[in-house]
Amino acid sequence: MSVHVRIPTPLRRFTGGQEEVGASGATVGGIVDDLERQFPGMKERLCDADGNVRRFVNIYLNGDDIRFLSNLETGVKDGDELSIVPAIAGG
């Protein structure tokens, strides 16, 4: 499955400034692994040492928080949109 992944500003240094990238996989976890293959260093930012999504990182599949779906096991379809949204910085 090929999905569109929307990248937040703090992670664009890994994607050469691209705001949206393509990635393949059967699940959200597979997509994260593919992102790591394409952009080394990305997974460590998104997941902790145990492989779980860091608690301050929100990943939305077509607008739905994967925490309320099946987390990294959530299945994806061709053309889905995955958004990685960080917490909000200062001021």
Added chain:
Amino acid sequence: MARALSAGAVARPSRLELPNRAHSVLDLIGHTPLVDITAAGVGLSPRVRLYAKLEGFNPGGSVKDRPALWMIRHGLASGALGPGKEILDSTSGNTGIALALIGAVLGYPVTLVLPDNVSRERKKIINAFGAKMIFSSGLEGSDGAIRLCRRIMEEHPERYFKPDQYFNPVNPLAHYESTGPEIWEATQGAVTHFVAGIGTGGTVMGTGRYLKERNPAIQVIAAEPDDALHGLEGLKHMASSIVPGVYHEEELDRKVPVATEAAYEFVYRLGSRHGLVVGQSSGAALCAALEVARELDEGVVVIIFPDFGDRYLSTNLWYGWSEWLQKQHGA
């Protein structure tokens, strides 16, 4: 006689004068308490004290009431803000709440530009003050809100007064004139270290300047997220952000990077062991302060706790809480 007095009272009702009455909610901004939180430190010298300044006691619920009030007053005094104008600014939340509160009291319409993933509580509080909100993409963070706000201002410069918290020197001035003197007085000049997180940089810059003027030996320390991608809502990772004009890193004695997870754990500890449910930026400030305090033989460390935690109850901060608690009980 009694009748005359009564008649007189009807003709000219005497005003009820209460000794502790505030004339306006704006008079309640500042003068926040310091609380001893030395017990939150482990492995400290017995001659080190830690004090938290609880900015959540401001009427808008955060430290941002101070710069917001100062910037609005300055705008009124300079004529930049006057009848017919609206207040416009970009914010990650707390400054927005403060501006919305002040605008409500003074009768000025307020429009705020916020990232769309700002916490639900913040949106509801701003709504309650009657301010209008425009949302920028959450993917762009607070810098996206800054850019969108600039565009709105450029389209209608005559319509708005923009306090411009990131670049307005009156932001740190608020802390130079209020937060700094309050800390100096409350510690009777004994403060040796001052620790605050960096959002706009206004708190650490203005307070630090005042304290160093009183005693140049006082160390001014900033807590900063350790990575561009972090969960410390309200704090900025300077190397990857639009650097605010009010921020002058060279004036700091030290910057301490803080990991999001470590800051969250301090928030949990403060709530469950010390009776203080605070926001994540307070956890980050305490984390940085302890790193500094552990190196000291003697000292009085004052830490800014920017707000309480009730406006973050729906955020990621509390996702890992039950696991943390279980781990503590298991340990």
